[in-house]
Amino acid sequence: QQQVKQSPQSLIVQKGGISIINCAYENTAFDYFPWYQQFPGKGPALLIAIRPDVSEKKEGRFTISFNKSAKQFSLHIMDSQPGDSATYFCAATSGGSNYKLTFGKGTLLTVNP
């Protein structure tokens, strides 16, 4: 049972464009939604995270939009750069799961120069 569904599987964007990755979850007990960025051969690194009491969080060029009623959240990368090319994972967790992270399957983002 996949509790966090992520789309698209891959994404190609031109430099300067907006990259949008979407995730949907099923477990209404989830209360923390982080996004991770992973470069080839490296471990994931936390990019940005949100709690369901806010609808949007912005950090630099990265924004999370959260829709609690639809059980969906998305990552927007503004002014995408070739250095943003990586795999992005959404995740979700809650205290009820001992804060174990449940991950989406990932999105391979390629930003063309």
Place this chain on the structure above:
Amino acid sequence: DGGITQSPKYLFRKEGQNVTLSCEQNLNHDAMYWYRQDPGQGLRLIYYSQIVNDFQKGDIAEGYSVSREKKESFPLTVTSAQKNPTAFYLCASSIPGTAHGYTFGSGTRLTVV
């Protein structure tokens, strides 16, 4: 610098052999985790430990074993019972009771030859 060290970076295993992947952290985190990453599958939880001398199975524990004798160390053994062990293995740690501060190692790529 605090962080997580995984070794070796690359590991080759013959059919029928057990191999052990090392994970050491100096972040003073009580919780540690092992994830398996396959292309297009995201990260799946193998085992996790909230405290020394205690650990629980994750979603795909069959064919794996762990120990947690020290706070800093959480080695993973891939046994011969694991039928498809070729994958990228990631170790992580965090502070119990929170999903903040989840830190990943750089991974070990295991290949069966």
